Amino acid sequence: MNATTCYFVNAMADENTGIARGLERRDPDLFDQLIEKYQHRLLRYLVSLTGRRELAEDLFQETWIRVLERGHQYDARHEFSAWLFTIARNLVIDHLRRKQPASLDSMADNDDAPPFEVPAAGQPSAFDATVQREQNAQISAGMERIAAEYREALVLRFQEGMSLQEIAQVTGAPLGTVKSRIYRGLSALEPWLKGASL
Amino acid sequence: MNTDLHERARLLVALSGPAEISGTEQAWLAVHLESCTTCREFANNSRETIRSLRAIPITAGASLVSTTQLRVRQRAQELQLRQERLWVISICSAAVTLCTTLTTSVMWSGLAWVGQVTRLSPPVWEIPFAVLCFMPGILVGILMLARGTHLADRNGPYRE
Numbered sequence: 001m002n003a004t005t006c007y008f009v010n011a012m013a014d015e016n017t018g019i020a021r022g023l024e025r026r027d028p029d030l031f032d033q034l035i036e037k038y039q040h041r042l043l044r045y046l047v048s049l050t051g052r053r054e055l056a057e058d059l060f061q062e063t064w065i066r067v068l069e070r071g072h073q074y075d076a077r078h079e080f081s082a083w084l085f086t087i088a089r090n091l092v093i094d095h096l097r098r099k100q101p102a103s104l105d106s107m108a109d110n111d112d113a114p115p116f117e118v119p120a121a122g123q124p125s126a127f128d129a130t131v132q133r134e135q136n137a138q139i140s141a142g143m144e145r146i147a148a149e150y151r152e153a154l155v156l157r158f159q160e161g162m163s164l165q166e167i168a169q170v171t172g173a174p175l176g177t178v179k180s181r182i183y184r185g186l187s188a189l190e191p192w193l194k195g196a197s198l
Numbered sequence: 199m200n201t202d203l204h205e206r207a208r209l210l211v212a213l214s215g216p217a218e219i220s221g222t223e224q225a226w227l228a229v230h231l232e233s234c235t236t237c238r239e240f241a242n243n244s245r246e247t248i249r250s251l252r253a254i255p256i257t258a259g260a261s262l263v264s265t266t267q268l269r270v271r272q273r274a275q276e277l278q279l280r281q282e283r284l285w286v287i288s289i290c291s292a293a294v295t296l297c298t299t300l301t302t303s304v305m306w307s308g309l310a311w312v313g314q315v316t317r318l319s320p321p322v323w324e325i326p327f328a329v330l331c332f333m334p335g336i337l338v339g340i341l342m343l344a345r346g347t348h349l350a351d352r353n354g355p356y357r358e
Contacts, residue, residue, distance in 0.1 A: 026274045032267050039258035047256050060258065061266045065273050132253070139250035158251045164218055183212035189247045190240070 016076040023071030035064055038084060041160055045085055048155040049092045051144060059095065063088045078169070082162070085170045089152075135193065142192030150185030157182050203230065207237045211244050302331065 022030030042063060046056035066087050074083050143151055149171075156167045167178045207230045210219050219227070231238045305327065313323040 026277065028271050028274055031270045031274070035263055035266050035270065039263050040256065043258040043262070044256040057258075057262055060262060061269055064266050064270050068270050068273055069277070132250075135246065136250045136253050139247055140254055143251075143254075154251060158248045159254070164213065179209065179213055183209050186212045186244050186247055187208070187240075190243050193243050193247050193250070 013076070016078070016080055019080050020074050020076035023067070023074050026068060026071060031064070031068065034067075034080075038081065041081065042084060042088060044159055045152075045155055046088055046092065048143070048151050048159075049089065049148060050095075051148075055095070059088065059091050062091050066091060079166060081160070082166045082169050085156070085160075086172075089170060138192045138195050139189060142189045145192075146185060146188045150181050150188055153178060153181035154185040154189075204234065204237055207231065207234065208240050211237070211241045214244075305330070 019030065019034070043056055043060050046059050046063070047053055050056050050059065063084070067084065070087070074080065143154070152171065153167060156162045156170060157164075162170070164175055164178050164182075167173075168175045171178065173181070207227055210223055210227045211231075213219055214227075231241055309323045309327050312318075313320060
């Protein structure tokens with residue numbers, strides 16, 4: 001391990017220790033910072049799990065309340081984001097159990113408003129932007145249709161940039177299952193991508 | 199070519215990232231993709247899909263963030279108050295236990311001395327001592343029972 005890597009690893013460990021101490025003290029300023037920092041990532045993850053923006057927003061608030069109440073359980077040896085996402089995931093499962101005895105799969109088919117918004121046209125040429133927008137729209141539509149487990153794995157991997165090990169930790173699934181979900185998720189989205197280019 | 203090889207190649211494509219697949223696997227994958235059109239197409243599609251996934255914007259609104267921060271602060275205050283109350287109750291309980299232990303031993307010695315001086319048989323002073331000790335608890339029990347009965351009369355029968 002070179003000096004730069006070592007520096008970043010130590011800095012991350014220090015940050016996690018600081019977070020753990022703040023959570024233990026229930027430091028409101030730390031909570032404000034954490035909510036700001038993880039707002040988009042957490043909401044995106046919750047939307048990917050629930051498929052509904054309003055529900056995701058409710059669970060977003062509940063997640064932070066749960067973090068406040070159980071902050072003393074956070075182990076600074078692990079990434080805070082992984083712990084946060086685990087809490088969010090458990091809340092979603094609790095919510096599903098209350099509504100109906102079901103797994104994450106029950107969230108897969110949802111006829112409500114699309115949770116994945118299509119971005120506005122980007123900076124490139126009008127044609128490229130249109131093609132890209134169409135492709136994004138197709139993939140968004142595909143994300144709504146694929147199994148929730150695949151969707152979750154894809155979001156954690158490609159939107160949150162988590163390692164396979166971290167995804168396994170968050171989802172509580174074996175590493176092999178995580179790999180398989182990512183692969184199957186990408187394969188499941190392939191027809192949607194092709195649909196965009198037609 | 200063996201189907202397992204294509205399966206393996208696609209899996210490696212899906213997991214692609216320097217931290218996730220080894221140099222040997224990357225080299226093998228590169229060679230495989232050179233020769234296999236289907237897997238190369240899958241790799242290109244996967245790249246496009248991942249790019250689209252990263253382009254999907256979901257952002258939390260400012261009001262959601264501020265509402266959450268407010269709720270968290272309120273809850274933190276509630277928990278703080280509860281903790282303080284628990285702390286006060288614990289201190290009071292400890293103090294009461296200490297005082298009770300001390301006064302009981304002092305009273306026991308005092309009554310024993312009175313019994314000795316007045317030449318009373320032990321049960322004569324031991325029984326009032328026991329009554330004196332248990333009386334506060336009995337009184338509190340009676341009061342709580344009376345209050346419970348009163349509340350039940352006022353609010354009606356208990357319902358689930």
